[in-house]
Amino acid sequence: MSLIDREQGAADAPSSPPAGGRRTGPTVADVVRAVTSGALPVRVTGYDGSAVGPTDAGITLSIRSERGLSYLLTAPGDLGMARAYVSGDLGLDGVHPGDPYEALRVLKDGMPLRMPPVAEALALVKGLGWERLMPPPPPPQEASPRWKRVMNGLRHSRTRDSTAISHHYDVSNAFYEKVLGPSMTYTCAVFHSAEDTLEQAQRAKYDLVANKLALKPGMRLLDVGCGWGGMVRHAAREYGVKALGVTLSREQAQWAQAAIEREGLGELAEVRHLDYRDAPREQFDAISSIGLTEHIGVRNYPAYFGALRERLKPGGRLLNHCITRADNRAPHRSGAFIDRYVFPDGELAGPGRLISEVHDAGLEVHHEENLRQHYALTLAGWCRNLVEHWDFCVNEVGPGTARVWGLYMAGSRMAFERNGIQLHQVLATRNGPDGVNGYPLRPDWTP
Numbered sequence: 358m359s360l361i362d363r364e365q366g367a368a369d370a371p372s373s374p375p376a377g378g379r380r381t382g383p384t385v386a387d388v389v390r391a392v393t394s395g396a397l398p399v400r401v402t403g404y405d406g407s408a409v410g411p412t413d414a415g416i417t418l419s420i421r422s423e424r425g426l427s428y429l430l431t432a433p434g435d436l437g438m439a440r441a442y443v444s445g446d447l448g449l450d451g452v453h454p455g456d457p458y459e460a461l462r463v464l465k466d467g468m469p470l471r472m473p474p475v476a477e478a479l480a481l482v483k484g485l486g487w488e489r490l491m492p493p494p495p496p497p498q499e500a501s502p503r504w505k506r507v508m509n510g511l512r513h514s515r516t517r518d519s520t521a522i523s524h525h526y527d528v529s530n531a532f533y534e535k536v537l538g539p540s541m542t543y544t545c546a547v548f549h550s551a552e553d554t555l556e557q558a559q560r561a562k563y564d565l566v567a568n569k570l571a572l573k574p575g576m577r578l579l580d581v582g583c584g585w586g587g588m589v590r591h592a593a594r595e596y597g598v599k600a601l602g603v604t605l606s607r608e609q610a611q612w613a614q615a616a617i618e619r620e621g622l623g624e625l626a627e628v629r630h631l632d633y634r635d636a637p638r639e640q641f642d643a644i645s646s647i648g649l650t651e652h653i654g655v656r657n658y659p660a661y662f663g664a665l666r667e668r669l670k671p672g673g674r675l676l677n678h679c680i681t682r683a684d685n686r687a688p689h690r691s692g693a694f695i696d697r698y699v700f701p702d703g704e705l706a707g708p709g710r711l712i713s714e715v716h717d718a719g720l721e722v723h724h725e726e727n728l729r730q731h732y733a734l735t736l737a738g739w740c741r742n743l744v745e746h747w748d749f750c751v752n753e754v755g756p757g758t759a760r761v762w763g764l765y766m767a768g769s770r771m772a773f774e775r776n777g778i779q780l781h782q783v784l785a786t787r788n789g790p791d792g793v794n795g796y797p798l799r800p801d802w803t804p
Contacts, residue, residue: 382484382485382486383481383484383485384403384405384406384407385401385402385403385404385405385407385420385426386401386403386407386408386409387407387481388426388430388481388485389401389409389410390409391473391477391478391481392470392471392472392473393468393469393470393471394469394470394471395469396411397409397410397411397414397467397468398410398414398416398463398464398466398467398468399414399415399416399417399418399460399463399464399467399468400412400414400416400417400418401417401418401419401420402417402418402419402420403419403420403426404420404421404422404423404425404426414451415451415463416449416450416451416452416459416460416463417448417449417450417451418447418448418449418450419447419448419449419450420441420446420447421445421446421447421448422446423489424441424444424446424493425441425444425446425447426485426489427489427490427491427492427493428440428441428444428446428447428492428493429441429447430482430485430489430490431489431490431491431492431493432492432693434693435692435693435694436693436694436697438694439693439694439697439698439761439764440493440495440496440499442760442764443496443498443499443698443757443760443761443764444496444757445756445757445760453744453747453763454747454756454759454760454763455740455743455744455747455750455759455762455763456740456741456743456744456763456766456767457763457764457767458737458740458767458770458771461764461767461768461771462771465771495697496757497757498698498757498758498761499697499698500696500697500698500701528754528758529753529754530585530608530609530612531749531753532750532753532754532758533585535742535743535745535746535749535750535753536739536742536743536746536750536762537739537742538555538556538559538738538742539556540555540556540559540560540587541584541585541586541587541612541616542559542562542563542584542585542587543584543585543648544562544584544647544648544678545562545648545678545728545731545732545735545780546558546559546561546562546731546734546735546738547561547562547565547728547731548561548731548734549561551734554738555735555738555739555742558731558734558735558738559587560591563587563588563591563592563595564591564595565782565802565804566588566645566647566676566678566782567591567592567595567596567598568801568802568803569674569676569724569782569784569800569802570643570645570674570676570784571643571674571801571802572592572596572598572643573596573597573598574596574597574598575597575598575599576596576598576599576642576643577598577599577600577601577641577642577643578592578598578599578600578601578641578642578643578644578645579600579601579602579603579636579637579641579643579644579645579668580592580600580601580602580603580644580645580646580647581602581603581633581636581644581645581646581649581665582603582604582605582633582646582647582648582649582652583602583603583604583609583613583628583647584602584604584606584609584613584647584648585609585612585613585616586602586609586612586613586614586616586617586626586628588600588602588645588647589601589602589613589617589626589627589628590613590616590617590620590622590626592626593617593622593625593626594620594622594626597625598625598643599625599626600625600626600627601626601627601628601629601636601637601641602626602627602628602629603628603629603630603631603632603633603635603636604628604629604630604631605630605631605632605633606630607630609628610628610629610630611630613628614627614628633649633653633661633664634664636664636668637668638667638668639668640667640668640669640670640673641668641669641670641673642670642673643669643673643674643675643676644665644668644669644673644674644675644676645675645676645678646665646675646676646677646678646679647676647678647679648678648679648680649679650677650679650711651679651680651700651703651704651705652700652702652703653704654702654704655689655704655705655706655710658706658710658711658714658718659714659717659718662677662714662715662717662718662720663718663719665718666718666719666720666787669720669787670787671787671788671789671790671793671794672786672787672788672789672793672794672795673786673787674784674785674786674796675715675720675784675785675786675787676782676783676784677711677715677782677783677785678780678781678782678783679711679780679781680705680732680778680779680780681705681706681707681708681711681778681779681780681781682705682706682707682778682779683707683776683777683778683779684707684709685706685707685709685710686707687705687707689704689705689706690703690704691703691704691705694764694765694768695765698761698765699761699765705778708725708727708779708781711781711783712725712783715783715785716785719787720785720786720787720788721785721786721787721788721794722783722784722785723784723785723786723796723800724782724783724784724800725781725782725783725784726781726782726804727779727780727781728780728781728782729773729776729778729779729780730773730774731780732769732770732773732780733770733773733774736766736767736769736770736773737770739766740763740766740767740770743759743762743763743766747759750762
């Protein structure tokens with residue numbers, strides 16, 4: 358059965374029992390009542406015609422098929438919800454799938470979940486049928502579980518990293534053009550005002566990075582994890598810098614190199630399809646790493662920052678820009694939904710761990726700032742773009758993948774707003790003999 362067939366099957370599932378049919382055993386509404394307590398903030402309807410929750414609720418969750426219920430029962434939490442939603446077996450009415458932020462907010466703040474007593478849970482499962490505990494095949498957008506990925510190599514090996522990067526970034530350049538906007542920048546922007554456009558804020562981010570690195574004509578910049586080459590092209594065009602970018606995504610590299618030629622920047626800018634570990638071992642005046650650290654694995658921080666230090670001239674500056682946990686006590690690995698549908702093998706550490714690793718690699722940290730609120734605004738802008746171009750995006754990547762992106766970006770926005778995760782820029786230098794680093798007594802850039 359194709360994805361389209363599966364989507365259609367979910368959408369066409371009957372909302373009430375067949376004429377003359379008699380429902381036996383627990384209903385979908387019974388299941389919802391068993392796992393929640395108190396008044397529901399949303400309406401929940403089932404494929405069997407049952408419903409629970411206020412009829413005038415602004416948001417309705419529709420469990421459209423038996424498969425959807427099985428997803429929820431066999432993978433409680435965000436993974437089961439994601440499987441049902443991505444496959445079309447769980448509907449969210451009252452919000453646009455390109456930006457389900459309001460539904461996520463209401464569910465997080467007002468959906469009181471509980472674990473039913475063992476006897477009650479067993480009675481429910483027995484009434485529904487034990488086959489409900491057999492997990493249905495996951496949607497095709499889901500990556501393999503961590504234990505299966507060993508077939509592609511050990512975690513954060515070159516081969517497995519390449520596979521993980523491809524899963525997320527090699528979706529469709531045309532899709533990313535609509536979601537990210539003209540800058541094709543998939544990292545946190547910098548807003549001087551909440552009224553700034555996304556393009557203005559992305560340009561401000563690149564200028565901030567360039568100024569922190571003190572870029573000037575004739576300098577050589579290495580940008581690792583360069584994405585679609587936004588920083589590389591900006592540095593070359595606006596600062597006269599000879600810039601090299603490397604990315605593990607072949608589609609990103611091809612798009613970026615074509616953009617470089619289209620913009621007439623070929624003499625100054627270049628993007629190569631390379632692992633950062635294979636970047637040229639010559640020394641650069643400055644290095645930027647914008648959104649790569651999340652992919653390399655926390656245990657690889659020493660090797661990562663050591664590799665960047667080797668490629669940095671004495672007195673040169675490094676700017677590392679990455680998502681972090683809010684503290685050092687949170688687990689490094691991401692939750693099931695993010696790991697299976699968004700960033701396989703992604704890991705985050707607290708800002709303290711990040712700064713310590715930079716220092717321990719032989720670099721000196723001079724400045725750090727948290728752009729957490731800026732990332733929430735950035736994600737809101739990407740969701741607006743997805744809503745505006747929804748039909749195009751669905752035609753390009755399919756409804757399941759488009760729903761993954763709406764869910765992921767809206768959920769991430771809420772996580773940044775509520776300080777679940779943060780975004781830190783860390784500026785450091787490679788010192789020369791006797792501690793000489795060329796860094797001024799006061800910053801030579803404007804925050």
